[in-house]
Amino acid sequence: MSQQSLFAANAYLPQGWTKNVRLHWDAAGALTDIEIGAQVHAGETQAEFVLPGMTNLHSHAFQRAMAGMTEMAGESKDSFWTWRDLMYRYALHITPEQIQAIAAQLYMECLRQGYTSVCEFHYLHRAIDGRWYARPAEMAQRVIAAATQTGIGITMLPVLYSYADFNAQALREDQRRFKTSVDDILRLVENLDAERSAQVEIGVAPHSLRAASIAQIREVYAALSAQRPLHIHIAEQTKEVDACLAATGKRPVELLLETGLVDQRWCLVHATHLTKAEVQGIAASGAVAGICTTTEGNLGDGFFDLPDYIAAGGRFGIGSDSHVSQSPVEELRWLEYGQRLRLQGRNIASSATQRQVGDFLWQHALQGGAQASGRQVGQLASGYRADMLILDDQHPNLAGLASSAVLNTWIFAGNDNLVRDVYVAGKRVVQEGRHVEQSEIQQAYVECMRSLRAL
Incomplete structure (x- = not known):
């Protein structure tokens, strides 16, 4: 294979910032060799600051089209649950063509900001009338097509969504597009397996303990191929915790951990409302906590217990969820700032061995996101995907800056996008801040939104 x-x-x-490195990759998009202490060659492609791309471990792509449209106060107190009702009504109208246009716009934006992989928590399965499409995986395949178009790597997670609430309550009529049984999900996984490649992984996501029973989760876990990722929303809202206690006598994380199923394949999304024992339990399981600070802030969810989780050795990553932001910098900044506000302190995300907050956050989010994706990403190392960010070293924030200060400056100083170029699988998909297919993708999105806003 040819090398680049x-x-x-x-x-x-x-191991951290390293000087004079030559990165080699093959035609399949995998890094093959990392030369340290290299000498620059005349005419070769050069960059000042190169980092691994970030994984966005939690995405509902269709919700990108709603961003900014739910920020009007209602007559009664607004909450996650009133927002959810609006989201359901919106979801009822999206066609396969529209979800592809929306996802492509989103993924292009994510790439431009520094995400090179995404985990798509996909529950918009059925047609508008609630029947299956002729191709049952039509909507998921459209989202994968959007990922392929933009170049982003994707972990597709078809969502098991059988109930409206605990005690197997029947789904509401406005949830009809989400309805799936265990057999449905396994059929979708089977239909999507042909899509698997070095750029595409297929896992499963029980939506939540409200929408999928423990018995169903056991069945899916037993049927799913080893090493495939599993994601679940859990303990996002206090109302969910209270409902779980009323129905089962246990809290959501407590209930899930007691199954004995939770291991490194799992990503527990949000996990906002935890006891000390649950914090310790998630950390001990080896699962990843999927923290989505911009969405959690937008929906009023609450704060993840980051200091205790770090102390317990817990693994975490970040996701943009409802896509009120597409920036990993903003997710990480507000992960730290949320803790500072909650605890009235500073420099929370750190350890005795890594006192640079920006480096601590970036490195841990890289590792957690890669694990949650089930893909070989998140490191500039041989055998991993050649997913790389080149920062704009001519920007005033970075010009002449020592590498040791780059992540702190990028994350905590200003709002300019400092990502200049992006490579995914060794292909440059963003150049000088612009996606290579930006005009075409934006035009399709504008036309899609013109139609949706007319509803």
Whole structure:
């Protein structure tokens, strides 16, 4: 296979910032060799600051089209639950063509901001009338097509969604597009398996303990191929915790952990409302906590217990969820700022071995996101995908800056997008801040939104 390479004056390797690194990758998009202490060659592609791309571990792509449209106060107190009703009504109208246009716009934006992989928590399965499409995986395949168009790597997670609430309550009429049984989900996984590649993984997501029973989760877990990722929403809202206690006598995380199923394949999304024992339990399981601070802030969910989780050795990553933001910088900044506000302190995300908050956040989110994706991403190392960000070293924030200060400056100083170029699987998909297919993708999105806003 033909080889390609990039010389980095400073590359963020697993051991941290390293000088004079040449990164080699093959035609399949995998890194093959990392030269340290290299000499620059005349005419070769060079960059000052190169980092691994970030994984967005929790996405509902269709909700990108709702961003900014739910920020009007109602006559009664607004909450996650009133927002959810609006989201359901919106979801009832989206066609396969529209979800592809929306997802492509979203993924393009994510790439431009520094995400190179996404985990798509996909529950918009059925047609508008609630029947299955002729191709049962039509909607999921459209989202995968959008990922392929933009170049982003994707972990597709068809969602098991059988009930409206605990005690197997029947789904509401406005949830008809989400309805799936265990057999439905396994059929979708089977239909999607042909899509699997180095750029595409297929897992499963029980929506929540409200929407999927423990018995169903056991059945899916037993049927799913080993190493495939499993994601679940859990303990996002106090109302959910109270309902779980009323129905089962246990809290959601407590109930799930007691199954003995939770291991490194799992991503527990939000996990906002936890006891000390649950914090310890998630950390001990090896699962990833999927923290989505911009959405959790937008919906009024609450704060993740980050200091205790870090102390317990817990793994975490970040996701943009409802896509009020598409920036990993904003997710990480507000993960830290939320803790500072909650605890009235500073520099929370750190450890005795890593006191640079930006580096601590980026490195842990890389590792957690990669694990949650089930893909070989998140490191500039041989055998991993050649997913790389080149920062704009000419921007005033970074010009002449020592590499040790880059992540702190990028995350905590200003709102300019400092990502200049993005490579995914060794292909440059963003150049000078612009996606290579940006005009075409934006035009399709504008036409899609013109139609949806007319509803």
